Amino acid sequence: MIQSRRFKGLTVGVITALALSSSAFAAEKGDKSKKKEKTVADLIKDKTEYEGFLDFYQDPKTGSLMLVIEESQLNKPFIYHTHTVNGVLDAGHFKGAFRTNRLLEFRKSFDKIEIVSKTPRYILDENNAISRSEGTNISEAILVAASIEAHDKEKGQFVIKADPVLLSESLEKVSPYPRPPIPGQPPRPSFKVGNLSKSKTKYDSIRSYPQNTDVVVEYVFDNKAPMVRGSQAVSDPRTVTVQLQHSFIQLPENDYQPRRDDPRVGYFTQQFDDLSSNSWAPYRDVINRWNLVKKDPDAELSEPVEPIVWWIENTTPVEWRDVIKEAGEAWNIAFEKAGFKNALQVKVQPDDAEWDAGDIRYNVLRWTASPRPPFGGYGPSLPNPLTGEIIAADIMLEYSYFRNRWLYTSLFSDGASSEQMMPDMPVDLYCSAGHQLHDSMLAGLALSDVNDLSLDMKHKLVEQAMSRLILHEIGHTLGLNHNMKASQLFNATDVHDASKTQGIVTGSVMDYPSANIAPPGMTQGDYYDTKPGPYDLWVIEYGYSPALADADAEEKRLQTILSRSTEAALAFGNDAEDMRSPGRHIDPRVMIGDMSNEAVKYAQGRFELIRDAFSKVKENTAKDGNNYQQLLIASNFLIREWGTQAGVVSRYVGGVYTDRAYVGQEGATQPFRPVDAELQKEAVKTLNDYLFAPDVMAAAEPVYAYLQPQRRGFNGFGQNEDPKIHDMVLNNQRRVMAHLLHKDVLKRITDTALYGNEYSLNEYLSDLTSGIFEADLNGEVNTYRQNLQNDYVKKLIMISGASKPSPYDYLSQAAAQYQLKAIDKMIKYNKGEGATRVHREYLHSQIDKAFSGS
Numbered sequence: 001m002i003q004s005r006r007f008k009g010l011t012v013g014v015i016t017a018l019a020l021s022s023s024a025f026a027a028e029k030g031d032k033s034k035k036k037e038k039t040v041a042d043l044i045k046d047k048t049e050y051e052g053f054l055d056f057y058q059d060p061k062t063g064s065l066m067l068v069i070e071e072s073q074l075n076k077p078f079i080y081h082t083h084t085v086n087g088v089l090d091a092g093h094f095k096g097a098f099r100t101n102r103l104l105e106f107r108k109s110f111d112k113i114e115i116v117s118k119t120p121r122y123i124l125d126e127n128n129a130i131s132r133s134e135g136t137n138i139s140e141a142i143l144v145a146a147s148i149e150a151h152d153k154e155k156g157q158f159v160i161k162a163d164p165v166l167l168s169e170s171l172e173k174v175s176p177y178p179r180p181p182i183p184g185q186p187p188r189p190s191f192k193v194g195n196l197s198k199s200k201t202k203y204d205s206i207r208s209y210p211q212n213t214d215v216v217v218e219y220v221f222d223n224k225a226p227m228v229r230g231s232q233a234v235s236d237p238r239t240v241t242v243q244l245q246h247s248f249i250q251l252p253e254n255d256y257q258p259r260r261d262d263p264r265v266g267y268f269t270q271q272f273d274d275l276s277s278n279s280w281a282p283y284r285d286v287i288n289r290w291n292l293v294k295k296d297p298d299a300e301l302s303e304p305v306e307p308i309v310w311w312i313e314n315t316t317p318v319e320w321r322d323v324i325k326e327a328g329e330a331w332n333i334a335f336e337k338a339g340f341k342n343a344l345q346v347k348v349q350p351d352d353a354e355w356d357a358g359d360i361r362y363n364v365l366r367w368t369a370s371p372r373p374p375f376g377g378y379g380p381s382l383p384n385p386l387t388g389e390i391i392a393a394d395i396m397l398e399y400s401y402f403r404n405r406w407l408y409t410s411l412f413s414d415g416a417s418s419e420q421m422m423p424d425m426p427v428d429l430y431c432s433a434g435h436q437l438h439d440s441m442l443a444g445l446a447l448s449d450v451n452d453l454s455l456d457m458k459h460k461l462v463e464q465a466m467s468r469l470i471l472h473e474i475g476h477t478l479g480l481n482h483n484m485k486a487s488q489l490f491n492a493t494d495v496h497d498a499s500k501t502q503g504i505v506t507g508s509v510m511d512y513p514s515a516n517i518a519p520p521g522m523t524q525g526d527y528y529d530t531k532p533g534p535y536d537l538w539v540i541e542y543g544y545s546p547a548l549a550d551a552d553a554e555e556k557r558l559q560t561i562l563s564r565s566t567e568a569a570l571a572f573g574n575d576a577e578d579m580r581s582p583g584r585h586i587d588p589r590v591m592i593g594d595m596s597n598e599a600v601k602y603a604q605g606r607f608e609l610i611r612d613a614f615s616k617v618k619e620n621t622a623k624d625g626n627n628y629q630q631l632l633i634a635s636n637f638l639i640r641e642w643g644t645q646a647g648v649v650s651r652y653v654g655g656v657y658t659d660r661a662y663v664g665q666e667g668a669t670q671p672f673r674p675v676d677a678e679l680q681k682e683a684v685k686t687l688n689d690y691l692f693a694p695d696v697m698a699a700a701e702p703v704y705a706y707l708q709p710q711r712r713g714f715n716g717f718g719q720n721e722d723p724k725i726h727d728m729v730l731n732n733q734r735r736v737m738a739h740l741l742h743k744d745v746l747k748r749i750t751d752t753a754l755y756g757n758e759y760s761l762n763e764y765l766s767d768l769t770s771g772i773f774e775a776d777l778n779g780e781v782n783t784y785r786q787n788l789q790n791d792y793v794k795k796l797i798m799i800s801g802a803s804k805p806s807p808y809d810y811l812s813q814a815a816a817q818y819q820l821k822a823i824d825k826m827i828k829y830n831k832g833e834g835a836t837r838v839h840r841e842y843l844h845s846q847i848d849k850a851f852s853g854s
Contacts, residue, residue, distance in 0.1 A: 040068065040152040043159050052208025053078075054248050056162060056215070063203055064163050065215075066149070069106050069113060071156035077118065078250055079391070080104040081382055082172045085204075085216055085243035085358055090191045090230040092176030093242050095368050096396035098380035100172050104143075104248075113160050115144040115171070120386050123284060125276040144170050166217055166246060167201050174219045174244055191230040193240045194223025204243055212249040212360060219244060247360055249391065251384060257547055258286035258387045262558075263660050264565035265539050266481045266510070266574050268381075270388045286388040288381065288479040289543045292340055297546070301341050310395075310474070313357050313366045314349040321348060323463055324365060327470035330531040331478070334540035343544075344474075360392040363477070365470070369399040379473030393477035397469070440593070441465040443641040444515030444527060446634040447613050453524060461515065461527045468528040471509040475536065479543060484590045485573035486511040486535055492598035492605065498525035505595070507569050508535040512592035514644065519605035520612055534569040565660070566667030568597075577658070579651045582735065583742030587658045588651035588675065593644040600652060600683050603645040607690040610642050614699040618706060628708045635703055643732040646691045650736045652683040653764065654745040656752060674757035681759065681767065688771025691736060694785050697729055730787045740768065741795050746812040761815045768792075769819050773826055781836045793843055796820050802850040820847050 043066055047057035055068040082100045087093025107114045118140045124131040146160040165171060175193050200220035207214045219242045226237040234240060261269045267287035274282045294302035310328055312321055328346040335343035349357065349364065357364040360382065381393035444461055486508035494500050496518045505516050509529050518524045532540075542561045548554040564570055573590030580592050588599070596602040617638065621631040655675040661668035690696070707723040739745060749761045772792050776785055799808050799816035806813050824847045827840040 038150050040150045040155070040157050040159050043150050044068065050206045050208040050213070052213050053211055053250050054208060054213040056206055056208060056213070058203070058206065064161070065166065065203065065206075067160050067162040067165070069158045069160065071158070074106050074108055077103045077105050077386075078248060079382075079384065080117075080171065081247040081249060081360070083245050083247075083358075083380075083394075085245050087242040087244075088231075088233050088240060090234050091193050091221070091240050091242055093174075093244075094396075096366060096378065096394055098382065098394070099244075101382060101385065103385050104171075108148075108158070109145070111148050112145045113148055113158055114142050115146070115165065117141040117143055120270075121272055123272050123274055123276075125274070128276045130276050166203075166215055167198070169196060171246065172244065174242055175221060189227050191228045191234075191237070192223055192226065193221035194226070194238075195221060197222045197239075200239075207359065209361065212247055214248075214358075214360065215246045216358075217244055217246065218242075245358060249360070249382075251386065252291075252389055252391065254291065256291045256384075256387055256389045258389075259289065259543060259547070260558075261285040261287050262542075262562055264562050264572065264662075265542050266483050266572050267479045267539070267543060268383070268476075268481050270383065270385055287543055288383040288388045288390055290390045290478070292335075292338075292343060292544055294339065294546060299339075301336060301339060303341050304343050307342060308344045308478075309363060310344065310346045311349045311357075311362055311364045312346060313364050314351050314353070315367045316348075316365070317367075320466065323466055324470050327467040327530070328365070328474055330467075330471060331474055331536075331540075334532045334537045335544060337537045337541040338544040339546060340544065357394075360394075363393045363395075365395045365397065367397050367399055379476035381477045381479065383479075388479075390477070390479060395470075395473045395477060397473070439637060439640055440513075440515040442633070443637040444517050446617060446638055447515075447517040447609055447641075448524075457524060464526065464528040464530055465515070467530045468509060471529065471532065475510050475532075478540070480510055480536075480539060482512070482574045482578070483508040483510040483535055483572050484512060484575070484578040484592055485571040485587070486533060487513045487591075487594050487599075488571050488589050488597040489533065489569055490596055492596040492602040495596045495602070496522050496525040501526045503530040504533045505529055507533045507571060508539075509533060510536070513595050514593050514606070514641070516595055517606075517609060519609045534567075535572060538564060538570050539572075562662075563665055566665060572660075573658070580647075582739035583744045586656040586672075586748065588648075588655035589657065591648055591651055594648040600649050600679065600686055603649050604686055604690070606641065606645045607686075610638050611699040613638055614703060618703050622706060627710050628706050629710045631703065632707050632709055635700065635707055639697075639700070639728060639732075642697070643735065646687060646732065646736045647739070649683050649686050650739045653680050653740055654749045654752070655680070656748065670755075672752075672755065674752040674755070674759075677758040680764070684764065684767045684771065687736065687740075688768075691733060692771050692788060694776050694782055696733075696784055726783060726787055729784050730791065733788055734791060737791065737795065741799065743799075743808045743812065746799075746815070747809050750809070750811050761811060762818065765815050765819050766822070769823060773823060777826060777830060780832065780834075781839055783835075786835075786839045789839070789843060790846075793820065793823060793846055796823075797846065797850045800850070803853075820850070823847065 044057040047059055047066065050056040050058065057066045057068065058064070059066075080100065080102050081098070084093040084095060084097040084099065086095050087097070103118050103120060105116045105118060107116055119138065122138060124134050144165050146165060148158050148160060150159040151157070169175065175196070179190060181187055197220045200222070202218055204216040204218045205214075206216070221240045221242075223238055223240075229237045261267060261283075265287075267289070269285045269287055272284040272286070274284050290308050291306075292308070293305045295305055296302040312324055316324065325346040325348075329344060331344045332340075332342060335341075346365075355362060357366050378396040379393065381390045383390050441461065444465075445458060448458055448461065486506045489495075489507040490501065490505065495505055495516060503526060505526050506513050506529055509532055513528075516525065516527050538561070542558065545561075548557055565572070571589070573587060577585050577587060577590045578592060579585045579588060579590060589597075591599070594602070614635070617634050618631055621634050622628055652675050657669075657673040657675065659669045659671050659673070704723055704725055709721060746761060749757065749759065749764060753760065769792075772785075772789055776782070781789070796816045796819055797803055799806055799812055800820060801808070801813045802817065802820070808816070824844060827843055831837045831840050
């Protein structure tokens with residue numbers, strides 16, 4: 001018993017001691033655990049501060065970033081914008097390219113901060129009960145879910161690690177998306193950047209201001225075994241670097257009033273669908289524009305409280321700055337129509353400026369000199385996705401477009417198509433006015449030699465081209481989209497009369513016209529627009545004139561402005577309607593490369609000018625002691641212009657004029673009016689005379705043997721340098737024929753017969769067949785025509801469905817079959833001799849084989 005008590009006592013004592021020891025250990029462990037918990041102050045201690053709209057803290061040793069988020073910033077949308085600071089086209093980037101512009105929100109979810117992307121497109125009337133279903137079947141994107149590293153409850157702050165957010169592709173896909181396969185073409189290997197390198201990717205710079213924060217990241221991609229080398233702009237295909245700026249921007253807090261969009265004017269827009277509306281067109285789209293407010297609201301003409309200020313980057317050649325400034329400030333002519341004086345100012349960035357041109361707080365006209373220029377000019381802007389208010393803009397200008405620099409890797413005389421020679425980039429997203437202007441300007445310089453123009457006149461051509469490019473790109477940054485219908489302002493004669501044009505050759509600087517070179521026998525007038533046209537003044541008045549306080553009065557005022565849309569000088573049609581691609585859209589006036597409201601007649605004069613130019617181009621360019629590079633470039637641009645004008649003419653065949661005037665509007669016509677039959681027939685005759693004729697490009701034959709590119713080391717390895725003359729001619733003919741025989745065009749000719757078209761499908765195809773066959777039916781068929789006739793017959797066989805099922809409508813199939821039988825009858829009893837006989841026997845066998853099914 002004594003032993004038992006002692007044991008019990010010992011046991012109790014040991015247990016008590018152990019318990020006390022355990023408690024002490026637990027307390028000590030708890031204390032240590034508390035010590036390990038980092039506070040916000042701990043995490044940002046000794047780090048470089050970047051305080052502003054967003055507060056970043058950078059470790060000076062490792063470069064890693066921490067982001068402090070205020071509770072007041074949760075569930076509050078802000079703008080997220082990215083643009084390429086520097087890059088390479090092979091990786092889908094170029095300097096100054098605006099990319100993402102979206103709304104983001106920070107949201108707290110348990111122990112994480114989420115970064116969520118949301119769409120504001122779909123709206124509901126808050127007074128309608130259906131608004132309670134807001135967000136139904138709309139997917140928000142949770143881009144990031146970052147762990148909260150510390151939380152200061154008193155200050156209402158959260159800390160997250162920024163590296164997983166910014167040094168990755170979580171917010172923005174930096175590497176290019178894979179290109180979809182091209183229908184009918186075998187897949188080809190393309191340049192691939194590989195995988196993002198975590199060890200090489202780093203921060204380049206951080207700037208934080210009260211209303212925006214910019215973080216520039218240098219993304220590095222590694223590809224250990226590239227299959228395609230890429231362009232010469234890629235130093236080593238195993239590694240590619242892209243610098244991207246992430247901008248986080250506070251939504252503007254002001255009294256900006258959005259302005260509604262209207263189909264009769266051409267602004268970029270923010271589109272909104274009203275899901276609670278009973279309207280036939282439940283759209284609430286608003287235009288993109290700057291927030292201009294009059295200093296004196298009662299004055300008819302007042303300066304704005306804050307003007308739109310543009311800075312000419314200090315990289316700009318000094319001799320160009322006055323031209324650029326004058327062109328930019330010419331937009332004030334338009335703003336005066338809207339009631340503003342000195343609304344747009346152009347200044348020169350000082351050489352000692354402490355701000356960078358990439359700072360989105362400054363609107364900068366910037367210059368680049370790229371190995372592979374993606375543009376001549378590019379004018380993006382950054383709008384508020386909720387209201388359309390433009391917050392910032394930049395204009396990128398390519399130095400090479402104003403120097404005698406050959407921009408293409410393939411030559412027109414090598415048979416390359418214009419599509420092959422354009423930079424590898426999505427044309428739907430970027431303005432290609434610079435490409436059009438560059439090609440037109442160099443063709444214009446070659447054509448100017450025909451008229452023996454002085455050096456001063458050639459300088460005028462280059463200066464007017466630059467002025468027009470600046471006007472065009474600034475127009476984009478004011479919110480305007482393209483107007484490809486504006487070239488209809490003058491007729492084919494008056495457009496060359498400088499006393500009538502007075503610096504305005506089209507209705508809008510937002511068009512893509514050809515250089516206005518006078519044909520032989522006419523005095524040279526204005527080459528390009530040097531100030532905004534009548535459409536530009538009108539559209540700025542609509543977008544920027546101050547609103548009336550009364551909603552009904554304001555709507556009446558806007559309708560009064562819009563009622564002028566039927567005036568010829570205010571014609572409008574944008575990229576969504578233009579006909580630059582075969583079979584695309586219907587109105588031939590909405591076209592690039594055309595000029596005047598008599599485009600077919602104007603093109604005829606241009607064809608004659610090109611013929612004359614070829615008779616002089618060798619004499620004017622091939623000088624003693626020089627190589628033939630200048631002759632090659634001049635000839636190739638003449639060839640390109642020849643194809644451009646043929647394309648313009650072709651669009652009048654089966655064309656339909658469109659009118660977007662509203663019902664009852666003065667001057668309105670029916671919305672769809674087929675092109676007059678006589679003009680369609682004139683277009684076909686013009687093509688038969690200048691594109692399909694036996695003597696096509698005969699004037700160029702004396703220069704063919706001299707089209708020699710300058711040799712550069714082994715650059716031509718594997719490529720034969722002789723000009724591919726037949727390919728060049730046939731490819732131009734094919735591009736036009738692709739439109740003339742497009743299934744939509746042939747069907748439209750039949751459809752439009754029901755509402756006014758008097759040029760029937762069978763008559764049209766008979767005229768085309770006559771032009772392609774009759775001129776040499778009783779003589780020798782030259783090799784140009786043999787190629788053309790073969791190509792035409794093969795297309796007719798495809799259309800007819802004689803050899804295999806056809807995608808064309810039945811009426812087009814029947815019409816094609818009729819033409820094939822007419823052609824077979826033409827050549828059956830008139831085979832000719834020699835090569836002509838061989839050619840016609842081949843055509844007959846092709847037609848016979850198609851119909852016999854053998």
